[in-house]
Amino acid sequence: MTTNADADTGVQSPALHTAMLRALELASRGPATGVNPQVGCVIVNAAGDTLAEGWHRGAGTPHAEVDALSKLAPGAARGSTTIVTLEPCNHVGRTGPCSDALIEAGVTRVVYSVTDPGPQSCGGADRLRAAGIDVRGGLLAETGEAFLGDWLVAARLRRPFVTLKWASSLDGRAAAADGSSRWITGAAARLDVHRRRAASDTILVGTGTVLADDPALTARDEAGSLLTEQPVPVVVGRRAVPASAALFDHPEQPLFFDGQDLPGVLADLHGRGLRTVFIEGGPTVASAFVAAGLVDEYLIYLAPTLIGGPQLALGDIGVTAIDRQRRLSIHSLDRLGDDVLIVARPQPASI
Structure with missing residues (x-):
């Protein structure tokens, strides 16, 4: 499983920082209580232009990545980069795995801030890599961890x-x-x-x-x-x-x-x-x-x-x-x- 310690210089560009800050802003629109985390997502093209944005609105609703993808026409996300505040999930709950949704959409790169500590939901990064997608974790990890705060403690403990x-x-x-x-x-x-x-x-x-x-x-x-x-x-x-x-x-x-x-x-x-x-x-x-x-x-x-x-x-x-x-x-x-x-x-x- 990928950890935040795996962050590298490949995610240090100002454009990615800006996109992650925007994803955190989007995440804050979701409910701050309950079992689910607040998650935000920004999808950009090769030129760095924003294609779509999304956030999680609560239990049973589409996760941030799927919410963002839903705003694009079929095939429009192919070759894009997804910036998301939490490692994409890799399990079936009330919704399907976000990792599979990103693979099917044809994204070529995923950058996330915080590793998902859930024993059932983690593993999305490895699933994406296995599908040939470039995955980088740990972008603005300290900011992301502070934002997720109590949810991370609850998920880990x-x-x-x-x-x-x-x-x-x-x-x-x-x-x-x-x-x-x-x-x-x-x-x-x-x-x-x-x-x-x-x-x-x-x-x-x-x-x-x-x-x-x-x-x-x-x-x-x-x-x-x-x-x-x-x-x-x-x-x-x-x-x-x-x-x-x-x-x-x-x-x-x-x-x-x-x-x-x-x-x-x-x-x-x-x-x-x-x-x-x-x-x-x-x-x-x-x-x-x-x-x-x-x-x-x-x-x-x-x-x-x-x-x-x-x-x-x-x-x-x-x-x-x-x-x-x-x-x-x-x-x-x-x-x-x-x-x-x-x-x-x-x-x-x-x-």
């Missing part, structure tokens, strides 16, 4: 990309001593959370949060109205949730797990085609995911306030000595009103 969010005071408290926590952060931070909820496939909390706060777990706008996109509520824990709980009014059907097997929970969600999990549970759930090494990204909303007391944002995460601390890398730092949002990701384990 066979589980959803997990984001853990909490809001806390500067001294790390997520609530006052009596458990009250509304509101530590300001309106701008809370609005940002709702935007991120809407961009996630699922929102996950523990039964403790449901019983204590009775959250709706919906994504809402500034006026309190429901946003168009809503995450699927996921609740983990053994305690019973009353039928009167607000989450049962959620537009999406809630999912319940006992929480004893967190990798199993994530595997189940992945099997349902859910690729992102947004954790908003309390310290018990948050600490369990951190301790299990299942968090891919941290969203920490810090408010300029001091609370003190026992209600920490995290509990025991298995750090028994300072040399076992869990180091993070700061990905971004943003001001939201009076609050600060820190986006951090785990550092790769040292060898």
Whole structure:
């Protein structure tokens, strides 16, 4: 299987860079949630003129390459170059293999950015080469990998990309001593959370949060109205949730797990085609995911306030000595009103 390390000087021309950037722009038009990646495609002739463009519009629709080819007359793609953000697939799902479609169209060259990590869908590059097509991988690979982000993590690990969010005071408290926590952060931070909820496939909390706060777990706008996109509520824990709980009014059907097997929970969600999990549970759930090494990204909303007391944002995460601390890398730092949002990701384990 071809990897991004196979990139070579044969794909370094400015024209190909421009075409790949355009393909990434096209890819961004597709849905950013669900099991399928966002993919864009540009087909150019020998002179570098664009013949057709395409992108994937979601599960069950033509893939980007087929979408682009469909806009050309029979035979018009013969001798052309296809630039695509992800290695063409080589399997039959709801649609046929893109590799076969490109071969049948008579393209002579395929340039892609990121290698497909799917065990079933990969292998398109090898299939194309076997048919005599010049294939080059790794063009703008770093940009392509960053663009595909959570989808790549989900595809490689066979589980959803997990984001853990909490809001806390500067001294790390997520609530006052009596458990009250509304509101530590300001309106701008809370609005940002709702935007991120809407961009996630699922929102996950523990039964403790449901019983204590009775959250709706919906994504809402500034006026309190429901946003168009809503995450699927996921609740983990053994305690019973009353039928009167607000989450049962959620537009999406809630999912319940006992929480004893967190990798199993994530595997189940992945099997349902859910690729992102947004954790908003309390310290018990948050600490369990951190301790299990299942968090891919941290969203920490810090408010300029001091609370003190026992209600920490995290509990025991298995750090028994300072040399076992869990180091993070700061990905971004943003001001939201009076609050600060820190986006951090785990550092790769040292060898």
